[in-house]
Amino acid sequence: MEALQDIEHRLKALLIEALGFEDLTPDDIDAETPLFGEDGLGLDSVDALELVMILDKHFGIVIEDPEMGKEILASIRVMAEYVLNHRKK
Amino acid sequence: MAIVITGGAKVDKAGVETLHGALIPWDSKVASSSGSWVSGLKGRTFFDTPPARFGRMDAFSKLTVGCAHLALKDAAAAGSESFPEGIVLGSLMGCLMTDIQYYAPVCDKGPEHAGPLLFSYTLPNVAVGEVCREFRLFGPNTVISCGEDSALAALVVAHGWLSSGRASALLAGGVEAVDSRVAELCRGDSNADIRSSAFLFQLERQDEPWQPGLPTILGGESEFSPSGFSIERSVDLGNTGMERMWHMLNMGGRGFRAIDVRDKEGYSSSLKVFIDTEKHGSTTRHRTQIKSAAD
Numbered sequence: 136m137e138a139l140q141d142i143e144h145r146l147k148a149l150l151i152e153a154l155g156f157e158d159l160t161p162d163d164i165d166a167e168t169p170l171f172g173e174d175g176l177g178l179d180s181v182d183a184l185e186l187v188m189i190l191d192k193h194f195g196i197v198i199e200d201p202e203m204g205k206e207i208l209a210s211i212r213v214m215a216e217y218v219l220n221h222r223k224k
Numbered sequence: 225m226a227i228v229i230t231g232g233a234k235v236d237k238a239g240v241e242t243l244h245g246a247l248i249p250w251d252s253k254v255a256s257s258s259g260s261w262v263s264g265l266k267g268r269t270f271f272d273t274p275p276a277r278f279g280r281m282d283a284f285s286k287l288t289v290g291c292a293h294l295a296l297k298d299a300a301a302a303g304s305e306s307f308p309e310g311i312v313l314g315s316l317m318g319c320l321m322t323d324i325q326y327y328a329p330v331c332d333k334g335p336e337h338a339g340p341l342l343f344s345y346t347l348p349n350v351a352v353g354e355v356c357r358e359f360r361l362f363g364p365n366t367v368i369s370c371g372e373d374s375a376l377a378a379l380v381v382a383h384g385w386l387s388s389g390r391a392s393a394l395l396a397g398g399v400e401a402v403d404s405r406v407a408e409l410c411r412g413d414s415n416a417d418i419r420s421s422a423f424l425f426q427l428e429r430q431d432e433p434w435q436p437g438l439p440t441i442l443g444g445e446s447e448f449s450p451s452g453f454s455i456e457r458s459v460d461l462g463n464t465g466m467e468r469m470w471h472m473l474n475m476g477g478r479g480f481r482a483i484d485v486r487d488k489e490g491y492s493s494s495l496k497v498f499i500d501t502e503k504h505g506s507t508t509r510h511r512t513q514i515k516s517a518a519d
Contacts, residue, residue, distance in 0.1 A: 154341065155279030157267055177276065184340035191336075 142215040149193060150211075153185045154178070166212040175210075183208055190214070195223030225431050227386045228438040229497075230306070231299025232397075232425040234470050235291045237261050240269070242298040243425075243473060260321075260403035262287055262420045270294060275358050282322040282345035283420075284401040285354045288313065291422035292355045292395055299426040306428045309363025311352050311395040312385070314378030316463075317410070317418065318348035318369050321401050351399070363391050373485040373493035374398060375423065376465040380444035380493060386429040387443075397424035398463045423466035437500060439473055442480070444495040465493070473499065 137145075147161035169175030171183070178186075186208050190196040196218065198204045207217045232243035262283040267274020270290030278286060292311070299306075322345045329337040344350060348367045356365055364385060368378050375398020382396035399422040410418050427441065465485045472481050477499055484494045 155281070157274065157279040181340050181344055188340065 137219075139215055139219055142218050143211050145193075146189070146211050146214055146218070149189050150186065153189060154182055164211060166215070167210050169210055170208055186214070190218070193224065194218050196221055225387070225429060227383050227441045228428055228430050229441065229473070230304040230393075230426045230428050230438060231295050231297075231302055232423070232470075232473070233291050233294035233298055234421070234423050234466075235287060235294070236419065236421040240294060241470075242294055242301075244298050244302040260420065262321075262401045263403065265290065277354070277358070280341055281354060282319065282325075282342065282350075282401075283403075284315075284319045284322055284348065284399065285345055285351040287401050287420070287422045288351040288399045288424075289354050289358055291397075291399065291424045292359065295395060295397075295424040295426055296359065304426065304428065306393040306426075308359075308361055308393045308395045308426055309391040310361050310365040310385075311355050311424075312364075312366055312368065312378045312382040313348075313352050313396070314368045314370075314374035314376070314398040315348055315400060316369065316372050316374050316398075317400050317402055317406055318367065319345060319351070319401070320409070321403050321406050322346055324403075324405050355395070361395075363394075373465065375463050376444070376469075376483060376485050376493035376495050379425070379427075379441065379495055382427050383441050383444055383495075386427060389429075391429075393426065393428040395424050396427055397422070398466050399424075400463050419463075421463050421466070423463055423470060440498040440500075442496040442498055444493065465495070469495070469497070472497065 143166045144161050147164045147166075150156075150164070151159050151161065164176070170178045170186075183204065187198050187204060190198060190207075198207060207214060229243070234241045260283070265283065265286045267278035267286075267290075270293050271278070275289070278289065281289065296308070322342060326339060326342045326346050329339075348369060349365075352365045352367055355361065366381070368374050368381060370377055378398060379396050382394045385391050386394060400418065400420055402418050402420045407418050430438075465483045468483055472483070479499065481497045481499060482494060483497070485492055
């Protein structure tokens, strides 16, 4: 079973690829940094849709409730923990 | 009053070139890529510190934003004290490459494979939006897609806006982002070879006294073609006229030059430029230095 840290690393890599962060590596992203907002990675609502697709495509997790999505996509750490407990792939 | 060209940049597979600067060799990895080179564009090709958004842009927007940055730098380096208020962009293919990239997986595998980020770039005016956002242009902007004379038509429109006082400085030119699928679509039965490229110029309205030595756009006419993709000629397709204009500006000399583009149905754009580089020998368009890719 994939460990939490491995899931975090995988999520970071998928995020970097999906959102085109040319100068970032997974090690550059702190797992607890907020993904949205000026104090965090600065992602926007379109990026959120990409993250939702990543969870569906790579882990079989479907997020249908926007409020639930806001909680799950708070940070890489929170996402990884949700994947660990709810993944279907 | 005159509409002058104070700066410009050109980007194609051979490299990056500015109107007043040196030829900068292309990143060898990009030049030798087996796929479409525009798909492999990186922010550091154009910027010392690339904008955070650059990586997520589609190829059409990357090419437009990168070329705009270089055109602005070129104008500033040449001594221009003006900054554009807006941009007029011409494009034959627009964001068709992005549209195909977006819809291909949707058609093959279903709507759940639609990419939200790529969807954002499935309109050609998003590219000018990215330019305006990055460089804080709050004035008029538009994209003109009217067939193979779109880039020249853009210069004609920009000339009109500047002459009428709608703006005092603008970016204008043409961008084409093409991969094999787009090239195949427009090739049709004409064996035409459309190529990716970007040409952007900084145009300014200067009241008397003029700054001597700068190329001056005297005016133009444009009749928009309804035929769109009915391309007949096999050379210089897409950004037609821009390559000729670039060559003309680099050659310099003194006198009037006219660039005409006409499609097979007789619709055309015509642009007249006055060049006077013999009067002031300080106008530099010499390629004296080649920067290495490592610089």
